[in-house]
Amino acid sequence: RVPEEEWHYVCGCNQPQFNFTAASEDFYGRIFRIRTETTNQSSAWIPSEQVLCEHTATCSPLFNLTVKSDKVYLWTGHKDQSLKREFGGHIVFKALYWKEDQISNKQEYYVGGGTLKIEGLKSGQKYCFQVVYLAYSKLYGRPSRVLCQVIPISPAQENIQIIVVGILIVVVLFGFGVCLYCFYKNYKKVKLFLQPPLDIPEHIQKFFSEELPHQQLVSNGTQELELDNNVMYVSEDTRKEEEDRSDAVL
Structure with missing residues (x-):
């Protein structure tokens, strides 16, 4: 019990x-x-x-996290002091950490106890941490629980992000305004450019390209009219010559 x-x-x-x-x-x-x-x-x-831990091989290390921007303070400890009495300086902690989506890429630190400072972590990323025992360079006991934490963004980085977002919004609004002004000034050209070309449908082109029957009738009528004019012209000359001859006889 x-x-x-x-x-x-x-x-x-x-x-x-x-x-x-x-x-x-x-x-x-x-x-x-x-x-x-x-x-x-x-x-x-x-x-x-x-x-105690020296009586069983199921002990796991104790650890806790203090998370700050771009760094983590990892505290390690024993459930009791029996392992230190049993192994002395040959029992150490092996601290592991990795990105949540990169479990195969684990980073390792070896410490005898106390607080470990891990730096160079990316803000906004989620990291997971775990600690195991090593006794005479071999795994001992059970691994600790896994703790995952998101590294917070520092106030300076947060201010920079706000400034960058503000600049991007101003640039986008300015570009949008310039586009509206150019569209207003060149509205007619844009409208003409976007207007689709006027093409005569193919069936209408085919209709006008064929020779129609009434065109031949009109052509024949024109030729007959020209012939009638020639005939009338010759008749007038003949009549004048006849009149001149009549006057000469008188």
């Missing part, structure tokens, strides 16, 4: 030893008690020491 909680039954065992580290449950912080039993007799309960 955990101190100040009820006792929980684990097992009735015949063997003199039981390996709790092989169980899936995390027994860290628990206290065990044991007694022997026969058919009609039982001994008094004998309590164990509280389970």
